[in-house]
Amino acid sequence: MPEIEIRNLEDTDIGDIVALDETIGGAYRPEVWERRIGYYLRRDPECSAVAESDGRVVGFMLGEVRSGEFGLEEPAGWIEVVGVDPEVRGGAIGRRLAEAMFEAFRRRGASSVRTLVYDSVPDVASFFRSLGFEPEPLTPLIKNL
Numbered sequence: 001m002p003e004i005e006i007r008n009l010e011d012t013d014i015g016d017i018v019a020l021d022e023t024i025g026g027a028y029r030p031e032v033w034e035r036r037i038g039y040y041l042r043r044d045p046e047c048s049a050v051a052e053s054d055g056r057v058v059g060f061m062l063g064e065v066r067s068g069e070f071g072l073e074e075p076a077g078w079i080e081v082v083g084v085d086p087e088v089r090g091g092a093i094g095r096r097l098a099e100a101m102f103e104a105f106r107r108r109g110a111s112s113v114r115t116l117v118y119d120s121v122p123d124v125a126s127f128f129r130s131l132g133f134e135p136e137p138l139t140p141l142i143k144n145l
């Protein structure tokens with residue numbers, strides 16, 4: 001397998017991430033990713049990471065440090081989106097992306113990292129548990145409008 005480099009997200013990664021999202025989810029959504037990647041780059045390009053192999057992005061993890069939201073005063077890193085090419089899963093790319101994010105979050109003053117996972121996607125929850133994440137006594141609430 002070619003060498004995998006973990007580096008910060010760049011705006012030129014949009015095309016590869018759109019393709020990766022289509023591989024994972026089956027939908028071609030260029031506008032969604034243009035907006036989303038623009039947001040994370042404006043917030044803090046060092047708090048989102050990609051895995052590059054042979055000039056192509058094969059994994060990405062997007063996040064940011066937030067504080068003062070939902071009554072959570074301490075700065076905390078948030079991992080909000082993750083995707084690894086199914087062809088290279090199981091090779092620690094997800095773990096390496098997360099470790100790069102943890103390091104960036106620490107540099108920004110965060111002492112914890114949060115994420116939210118749907119119960120209907122148990123694989124992603126297992127992945128985060130393998131990285132040491134545990135359930136937190138917070139309840140997500142939703143109301144349909």
Ligand SMILES: CC(C)(COP(=O)(O)OP(=O)(O)OC[C@H]1O[C@@H](n2cnc3c(N)ncnc32)[C@H](O)[C@@H]1OP(=O)(O)O)[C@@H](O)C(=O)NCCC(=O)NCCS
Pocket residue numbers: 020021024025081082083084085088089090091092093094095096122123124126127128130131
């Ligand atoms: C979850 C995901 C990021 C894991 O990536 P990966 O590169 O295969 O993960 P790694 O190889 O780094 O695995 C790290 C740890 O998580 C565990 N893990 C990873 N995938 C797992 C799974 N499906 N079930 C159980 N455990 C899993 C591994 O066993 C490993 O644990 P270990 O280090 O203790 O052995 C990847 O499967 C994925 O992208 N899933 C789809 C995510 C998605 O739907 N995103 C939507 C937006 S595009």
